[in-house]
Amino acid sequence: MDNRFMSRPSGRTPEQLRDIRITRNFTRHAEGSVLVEFGHTKVLCNASVATDVPRFLRGSGKGWVTAEYGMLPRSTGSRMDREAARGKQGGRTVEIQRLIGRSLRAAVELRALGEHQITIDCDVLQADGGTRTASITGACVALVDALRFMQREKLISTDPLLRMIAAVSVGMYRGKAVLDLDYPEDSAADTDLNLVLAEDGGIIELQGTAEGEPFSEAEFAQMFALGKAGIAELVALQRSALAE
């Protein structure tokens, strides 16, 4: 299994992330606007602050964080139908946007938000695998910008941020755990594990799927270790972007 790393289609070592770029203020209207790039995967994450909350929270004094996800029809190799034209969001879209929203809610103290809702729109401009993990990683930065906006505008008096979160995918590729799969790797991988961790390594979400054969606990352990290290790198990049 020695030097077979070179057979990784991307030429990366197993534990190597793609080039990650986090560009803040990518558009001008949103309270937080981040273009996140994991290699050729590019997602625009826009955070919007609203002074209303879902019905089940009205009068509770608590806020809410939610997310929506979409892919531009030609973000992919062949054109997909536009979900707005088909008249409904597909199952994969719904699944991903629920994951993003749930993950981000773990990053903030909802009570400290007051009765405000932050909606993060994650729109994939270009896809090359890992759009959900890139979305979460970029959305967390957009969320921080939105929280800073709320503090500047005196909408809230304390910082509701509990922790930074980031996400990455890991997979078993040719019998070896590899980090941050791009589309060609993902298509060929036997197993796909998406990890959302807090900056201190606490687990927020963990979703593993055997695409072909079931995977073992040992394989899981290898993948988890790789993902944990990758997320530490991602959090450093988030912090660095936020320090600019």
Place this chain on the structure above:
Amino acid sequence: MDNRFMSRPSGRTPEQLRDIRITRNFTRHAEGSVLVEFGHTKVLCNASVATDVPRFLRGSGKGWVTAEYGMLPRSTGSRMDREAARGKQGGRTVEIQRLIGRSLRAAVELRALGEHQITIDCDVLQADGGTRTASITGACVALVDALRFMQREKLISTDPLLRMIAAVSVGMYRGKAVLDLDYPEDSAADTDLNLVLAEDGGIIELQGTAEGEPFSEAEFAQMFALGKAGIAELVALQRSALAE
């Protein structure tokens, strides 16, 4: 932490499943029809065999297994809107039925199915937590009955079953890992881990969510161990039901 087990609302020990019942041939039309009960959670799993496959498989010689999930409006404590009347399936429904379908596909050799599709309808008659794990566990039995039907009817000549699969939830409740959460436990748990394993312990799907605080790797390990043991029991019950 010693004797706090008694504080489990259900009175069960942490590693104890609810009463599990698997009733085959619950209805008369489906090729496989199983009522699965995890305590008060009751799900009817009907497997239907069709001699057609989704468009992307036509001409491939391969079959398909898919699932649909629904809850009767008053399967729950307060009535939910009927999804057919609202005109769309909710996000949770879509997420669950995709999970069930993906899990079941790991149980069969799709090529050995020929160009047939098996659809498993999992309809919740009564809910008390863990409907998705009960669904997968019951659906696998209904699937086996459908495969037996296909063999009897000479639709296929070999048995496409690769392995039995079963599923269970595990959670962190008052700082302790507990198996097979019912609704009151689930509502109060900090963490929720759904496991789908093969009969030999291989991992098919694994979905963990921190409802409040992130959870640690150690907590994950405790939960996984409990789930693995629970699934071994469930597979034994599946086998016993199938032997009748």
Place this chain on the structure above:
Amino acid sequence: MDNRFMSRPSGRTPEQLRDIRITRNFTRHAEGSVLVEFGHTKVLCNASVATDVPRFLRGSGKGWVTAEYGMLPRSTGSRMDREAARGKQGGRTVEIQRLIGRSLRAAVELRALGEHQITIDCDVLQADGGTRTASITGACVALVDALRFMQREKLISTDPLLRMIAAVSVGMYRGKAVLDLDYPEDSAADTDLNLVLAEDGGIIELQGTAEGEPFSEAEFAQMFALGKAGIAELVALQRSALAE
């Protein structure tokens, strides 16, 4: 025409109902929960009490009774599409649930309900003809249980029940009126008459359809007489179930 009764596919005499079973408290959450069986036709009727009424009744002091109807996808010989997945209820479904609701409203004094709504969900677990008449017959028992619940909980102070109602189908089969058609009989019948009567024989709803040739007034009279006798039996069975 003498001994041709034996040609009734079910082997029943023309004036014979199928085996009827009415099981109360079939599920645990609903205020009234009845499994009704007309032979192999099995319908779960759940009554839910809500402290709200449709907009047109707000402030009127009057309550409302309504119904929804659905068939599990594999309640039938070949699998039907799931209405929730198709995104709309079919015409037959809508027609039936309107009939059930209208019929049940004839059983209660809406003013005595106060501003409460009772929704009866009739979900067909297994179908063998006559699902709409079984639904009405079972739903009326679930309704009575819901009214008893409301009285116990002091939501209302008087009993709003005006009368028991029940329903049955009658048809012309090989030139002879027969009661309570099952699916094979229904498919072959020339005429289909659905009757909803009050316990004293008063007519609530009456829907007759010539499937092939028009039918005569004399045939209608035969069918009506058969239906009336059948409904008297059904009301006795409802009362007996309610007395348990």
Place this chain on the structure above:
Amino acid sequence: MDNRFMSRPSGRTPEQLRDIRITRNFTRHAEGSVLVEFGHTKVLCNASVATDVPRFLRGSGKGWVTAEYGMLPRSTGSRMDREAARGKQGGRTVEIQRLIGRSLRAAVELRALGEHQITIDCDVLQADGGTRTASITGACVALVDALRFMQREKLISTDPLLRMIAAVSVGMYRGKAVLDLDYPEDSAADTDLNLVLAEDGGIIELQGTAEGEPFSEAEFAQMFALGKAGIAELVALQRSALAE
């Protein structure tokens, strides 16, 4: 009960139809186009012939007759939402168009139609009660025009018409059976019976509903007799229109 007829809001005698007008060729494109007026109720019935049949009839050599029904938003006293804008047809609409289609299919020999479909669109321009019975009565005339067109164009070689059909409503109003209810009468009636009969009095469809109290067999008999006489008049008017 003697001279209380004058209390009929319309001033008609109990057995009196409204002014009925049947205007053929009301629009120019349809193969049959009839404006039918029952007093102030005006329905445009357009029959369209197509050389295709629903999937379940392809290759069967049989044809099909179906109907669609709609009300212009301001055909009524207060404006109703446009169903096309709401994105779905209401339950009442679906119920009525199924009734119209079923009734018309009883008028033709489907095999003699060959694999053609006739669709009758019944659009209510102005409503004053009895739109479904006016629709059926007018649609039958439009259907005959479409059948004549098919014969002229040699699409079929024999006349598929089995019988003329017509429809009328009857109600119990202030304890007395009255024919052909207009909107004010319908709103106040205790019982509503819609009858679809063949020209020889054979019963095609019969739908009776107790709006308030159940009705008796004697009341049904009175209403039926009135309806039967009314339909005989309507068929005479249809024939006279077709003879022009």
Place this chain on the structure above:
Amino acid sequence: MDNRFMSRPSGRTPEQLRDIRITRNFTRHAEGSVLVEFGHTKVLCNASVATDVPRFLRGSGKGWVTAEYGMLPRSTGSRMDREAARGKQGGRTVEIQRLIGRSLRAAVELRALGEHQITIDCDVLQADGGTRTASITGACVALVDALRFMQREKLISTDPLLRMIAAVSVGMYRGKAVLDLDYPEDSAADTDLNLVLAEDGGIIELQGTAEGEPFSEAEFAQMFALGKAGIAELVALQRSALAE
């Protein structure tokens, strides 16, 4: 170019409108009800007055005018699907109803309407080209009748009408500008210009489309002149209808 006018399929001269008829009070329920005929194109325009306005105007003291448009399925040469049955309005429908609404709002002082909404339903009974321009022309007359109703009923104290508006189409047909295209002309025309003008010639809406080759400014000028003259005629016909 001299005598080629005779080649106009309709036999009209280039600057000649079709026979225009404007019939008020065509139906009895609407506050304004106009059947407008441009030759064989027949549109029923019903104006409804409501004492509510869209949300964005509540509390503003201003009213609103809006329009909906539909074609009966067999208003055209071959039957179109019913939009209510398909579950959505087509793009062309939406485009047209937005144009009608926008045009009519230019005819009234919204503040003088108070918080009332007038909805104009334009339903095409028979189509032969130019349905949108006929709709606008007829709708303006229905609107005036609705405003007169509001004044009679003291819902408003001043007349909100700012100006009459009317609409017509013009096209380039065989190199020559022609007025008020019917369907055969429209199908063959190179260019289609729809004009909505005020009675004094002020421009409300102007929509020109090159169906094949782009058109020149000179051609535009010819078409505009023709349209302007046509609209003057139409306004005279509107006024004459309103004077009856």
Place this chain on the structure above:
Amino acid sequence: MDNRFMSRPSGRTPEQLRDIRITRNFTRHAEGSVLVEFGHTKVLCNASVATDVPRFLRGSGKGWVTAEYGMLPRSTGSRMDREAARGKQGGRTVEIQRLIGRSLRAAVELRALGEHQITIDCDVLQADGGTRTASITGACVALVDALRFMQREKLISTDPLLRMIAAVSVGMYRGKAVLDLDYPEDSAADTDLNLVLAEDGGIIELQGTAEGEPFSEAEFAQMFALGKAGIAELVALQRSALAE
């Protein structure tokens, strides 16, 4: 009216376009991918080539060009609902995408396309007025890139491009015609004219709307002249981008 130009909110002279940027190859998957910027308005135009055509063209030997349009939810000052989540495209969206498609079809010889369809997705990343005119201008460049791709890939043997087209808006602002309105100008303008012209000045589409008072022919002439000059500039910029 002399020096009031400075009161233009953007500070531009009346005949001045915003800064226009046209970036080709903005994303990597589409056959043509252009980011077009009109000042702060940014639209991504992706052209996709497919080897299929709409049903009405199958077997005709002709191709098709169509467009879809969307705005990211937070492309605007306050967040709009996501159309995919609402389950339908709004009227404005439908209107705009029909305009884009119609305009682009005027740029190509459909027969020379063979039976291929080119779909141009115009997705607004950031909006500041004039998104439809920017879309058309950018889409035409993406279309040319897609046609070049088809020639390189030998899908077609001749160049189907008939002419470049571009679009711009013009408005009457404080009594003066001004070119290329941004959002603050558009909101305050009395009249809005959208022009789509061919490179030689031929008119493809022309849509003028009086937002308040009707506008005169003289005003139209001023606006048209401004727009024509602006489009000449835009075509030069398109050509320059295509020459890179």
